[in-house]
Amino acid sequence: xxxxxxxxxxxxxLRSHLEPGIWPAGTELGPDNDLVVxxxxxxxxxxxxxxPSYVLDEAQVRQRCRDYRAALPxxxxxxxxxxxxxxxxxxxxxxxxxxxxxxSAGELAVARAVDFPAExxxxxxxxxxxxxxxxxxxxxxxxxxxxxxxxxxxxxxLARYPQQVLVRVxxxxxxxxxKAIATGVEDQKFGFSLASGxxxxxxxxxxxxxxxxxxxxxxxxxxxxxxxxxxxLAARRMVGLLAAIRDxxxxxxxxxxxxxxxxVAYLPGEEEFDLQGFAARIRCxxxxxxxxxxxxxxxxxxxxxxxxxARAGVTLYRVVVVKDVPGVRTFVAxxxxxxxxxxxxxxxxxxxxxxxxxxxxxxxxxVTVVGRHCEAGDIIAKDVQLPGDIHSGDLLAVPCSGAYHxxxxxxxxxxxxxxxxxxxxGRYRPVIRRETDEDVLARDLG
Ligand SMILES: Cc1ncc(COP(=O)(O)O)c(C=O)c1O
Ligand SMILES: N[C@@H](CCCC[NH3+])C(=O)O
Numbered sequence: 096x097x098x099x100x101x102x103x104x105x106x107x108x109l110r111s112h113l114e115p116g117i118w119p120a121g122t123e124l125g126p127d128n129d130l131v132v133x134x135x136x137x138x139x140x141x142x143x144x145x146x147p148s149y150v151l152d153e154a155q156v157r158q159r160c161r162d163y164r165a166a167l168p169x170x171x172x173x174x175x176x177x178x179x180x181x182x183x184x185x186x187x188x189x190x191x192x193x194x195x196x197x198x199s200a201g202e203l204a205v206a207r208a209v210d211f212p213a214e215x216x217x218x219x220x221x222x223x224x225x226x227x228x229x230x231x232x233x234x235x236x237x238x239x240x241x242x243x244x245x246x247x248x249x250x251x252x253l254a255r256y257p258q259q260v261l262v263r264v265x266x267x268x269x270x271x272x273x274k275a276i277a278t279g280v281e282d283q284k285f286g287f288s289l290a291s292g293x294x295x296x297x298x299x300x301x302x303x304x305x306x307x308x309x310x311x312x313x314x315x316x317x318x319x320x321x322x323x324x325x326x327x328l329a330a331r332r333m334v335g336l337l338a339a340i341r342d343x344x345x346x347x348x349x350x351x352x353x354x355x356x357x358x359v360a361y362l363p364g365e366e367e368f369d370l371q372g373f374a375a376r377i378r379c380x381x382x383x384x385x386x387x388x389x390x391x392x393x394x395x396x397x398x399x400x401x402x403x404x405a406r407a408g409v410t411l412y413r414v415v416v417v418k419d420v421p422g423v424r425t426f427v428a429x430x431x432x433x434x435x436x437x438x439x440x441x442x443x444x445x446x447x448x449x450x451x452x453x454x455x456x457x458x459x460x461x462v463t464v465v466g467r468h469c470e471a472g473d474i475i476a477k478d479v480q481l482p483g484d485i486h487s488g489d490l491l492a493v494p495c496s497g498a499y500h501x502x503x504x505x506x507x508x509x510x511x512x513x514x515x516x517x518x519x520x521g522r523y524r525p526v527i528r529r530e531t532d533e534d535v536l537a538r539d540l541g
Contacts, residue, residue: 114363117447117494119152119407130451130492132409133518138452140516140523141490146413147431149501151179151526153187153519155407156497160191166370167397169378173217175355175400176202178498183517183526184404185209194237196355196398199223200230207234217261217352217398221285228253240313240352242286244300251304261313261352262287262301264294266332270317270325270356273442279316279329286314289332298340309346311393312336315354318401321366323373326353327380334384334393341390352396353377359405361495362447368402401498408497410435410513412475414489415467424478425462427485432466433473434507436493436500446476449492450485457484464491468508501527509535 113122123131130137133152140150163172173194176185180202186209188195194215197203206216214237220227221242228246231239232253240261241247250258265286268279278285287294294312301309316329330353341347357368377395385392412429419425438444448464459480466473475493504512511530516523 114447114494116360116365116367117363117406119155119409119494120158121152121154122409128451128454130409130449133523134521135518135523137409137411137492138490140518141411141413141452143523144514144516144525145529146411146490147429147435147513148411148529149435149496149513149515149527150409150411150523151184151404151497151515151517152407152409153183153517156184156187156404157191159403159407160188160193162370163397163399163403164192166374167395169395170374171394171396173215173352173396173398174403175398176206177502178400179404179408179500179502180205181501181515181526182209185211188403189215194396196400197236200227203227203230203234203236213237217396219263225249225253232258238310241297241301241307244297247297247300247304247307251307254306257306257308259310260301260307261311261350262294262297262309263313263315264289264333264336266314266316266329268316268325268329268332270320271322272317272320272356272358275442276318277316278318279314279325289336294336295339295343298344302344302346309348311348311350311352311396313352313354313396315398316356318356319358320356321358321368323369323376326356326373327376329353330377330380331384334381334388334390337393338384338388338390341388347391349393350396351381351393352398355398355400355402357399357402359402359495359498361405362445370402403498405495405498408495408500410493410496410500412464412491412493414485414487414491417462417486425460427462427464427481427491428467429464429475429491430467431510431513432468432475433470434466434468434505434510435513436466436475436496437503437505438499439474439476440470440472441503446479446493446495448476448479448481449494450481450489451492452490455482455484457482459483467510506530506535511535 125131174188175196213235216236218231263286287297416428460483464476514529515527517526
């Protein structure tokens with residue numbers, strides 16, 4: 096029997112703190128162990144909109160945009176919208192003065208729907224379809240990041256006026272992240288290899304296209320990268336290429352986009368990305384390399400996705416079943432799963448989970464929170480501590496679920512994708528509604 100069990104008030108006080116760094120800033124505990132985000136009771140959100148639901152804290156998203164602008168005032172900050180895109184998010188980002196990275200005609204359509212300024216949009220993608228390129232040219236997006244020789248010709252033929260473009264370069268840098276999201280290394284579908292000379296050849300071909308205007312270079316070494324060293328090395332190599340282009344073609348490219356990929360803390364105690372350190376070290380590396388080559392310093396662009404929105408999101412679930420497998424583990428199965436959070440299945444990602452919405456003095460026990468889908472690997476959080484009296488009907492909250500959750504959601508088993516409920520200043524509203532059986536049937540033409 097634990098000390099916490101013997102002294103309920105001690106236990107209550109131990110559990111009544113929120114782990115720092117993984118919940119939206121300002122999250123509070125409400126009466127009866129409720130959670131309050133943006134001044135809104137999450138028990139209330141669950142009651143009104145059901146579960147699973149994604150809660151999104153507007154103030155947290157806006158604050159992160161401001162953090163970036165404050166730390167990198169000399170750089171352009173383009174939000175990588177693949178992390179999470181809804182019209183509301185696009186509007187907040189627009190209002191905060193950031194640019195926007197989109198990867199498809201679909202993402203561009205959302206940007207257009209909120210009149211996102213075309214000149215602040217950057218189109219990405221290793222296999223942009225003719226529809227993607229036409230939509231981009233039609234809206235007049237500011238920059239297209241070219242990713243293949245085929246695309247150079249395709250866009251060259253489509254563009255009506257000189258379209259500003261960047262060439263995406265694979266700088267051969269290992270960012271030390273999960274293999275599935277490491278994009279700076281050579282064995283890679285993205286970009287043109289620096290080492291093989293493909294990047295230099297891409298530049299030659301772009302310069303041969305009268306309707307393309309080369310504005311600069313781009314690289315993105317991967318996602319959820321905690322150490323600055325990889326970004327620094329990539330930036331140095333990219334300046335080397337800028338200098339080689341100046342030497343070969345006599346042109347000085349004005350922009351260097353060094354991508355996104357800044358890590359976030361998913362679990363208590365995980366380190367925060369050192370944004371100030373990043374800013375200082377990148378500036379220093381770029382300035383040094385430029386001055387060594389007598390090259391003007393290019394305008395730097397960064398493209399954070401996850402680090403702007405991850406912490407703003409909290410996913411709400413309801414426990415459906417608690418199943419003890421004696422001698423093995425206790426499964427707590429909820430009404431969502433890999434359809435709303437694919438990251439544990441894709442990358443073995445780990446999450447914190449908290450029971451909320453009713454008080455409990457029970458001593459915690461170790462359980463595994465799983466989803467409702469027809470896959471044994473449908474796990475949300477392995478070996479986490481929940482109150483020992485956890486039971487069917489209880490509410491669970493998973494923090495740090497704003498990035499690559501809604502955007503990676505599926506309707507596997509036709510469960511319907513969850514709504515996104517935006518909270519701000521004590522008010523809440525759905526910005527994405529729940530996908531219903533009617534939606535599913537409407538697409539099924541029989
Ligand atoms: C080209 C590009 N830019 C930016 C990002 C954003 O990455 P993150 O969400 O890790 O910041 C990605 C995704 O990895 C990307 O592919
Ligand atoms: N989906 C990934 C990140 C992909 C980054 C986009 N290039 C994740 O959840 O971590």
